[in-house]
Amino acid sequence: MRNQISVAVHTDLDDLVRLESQLFSEDAGVHDPRVDVSWPTRHARDDFVRLIDLDSALVLVARREGVVVGHLVGYLTAPSATRFGRRTAEIRSLYVDSASRASGVGQALVGRFSAWARENDASSVSVASYAANHGARAFYSRLGFAEQSVVFQAVLGD
Template sequence: MQVSVAVHADLDELVRLESQLFRDDAGVHDPQVDVSWPTRHGRDDFARLIDLDSALVLVARRESVVAGHLVGYVTAPSATRFGRRTAEIRSLYVDSASRAGGVGQALVGRFKAWARANDATSISVTSYVANHGARAFYARLGFAERSVVFQAVLED
């Protein structure tokens, strides 16, 4: 398995994986998420992120097949965090056939190294409370739950 920085030639695979993430995660846990967004806007969004110095888009390949991806970025220094930069994993997805094989761990490990090199002092990631698999995965990698988001849906 090889983890590398994504290039524009990876755009179709990135959209495929992000579409699966939206369908399998947000589509199950949040009825307010437009699961068609990656199909309609993902290509432009990934192209922008690939070219952005403050973002990192990674792909993991087994042989020549893209088995997973990670998208993350670092923030500007924050006055409320003692002038420190933080990193955030925006999305991470590994094909079901490649799970439990170290792909996700390798992607996060590469992102951690990049975040450190970009002066981030912490990494955060958001997960749906009902996504027990994701929460257990991040806990195994040393992430601790720090906050809870409450949401009220306003009816029309």
């Protein structure tokens, strides 16, 4: 089965919201109790409309046999003086439904995003992952990503 990666369009909005909701539930819902996992059902549609139309962002969908099974959302940063005037690219979210994992869908999405980042003069691609999400960390490591920094967090109470 061949994976088809394409730039998302407005007719993909229902699928994008569905996948983002699954991502929130399976990732943040497991690893961070302070994340509102219902956010995608209320706000993701408007957010995706904005991102689809934004030149500095890229929203991709992956299809297998015509069905949307994954998505990637990423964007470019502004050129930074501390990065020798170069910009970077950041993957904001990536999700592949469980039935399509380990089939090359995620790798194809990251590859397409990385090519777009290179075409837009980004010096690197980065992504954040929960430390406890060992599957995501192993996935990105297999694709050549290296851990660069650690974020420390102190919860201040409710």
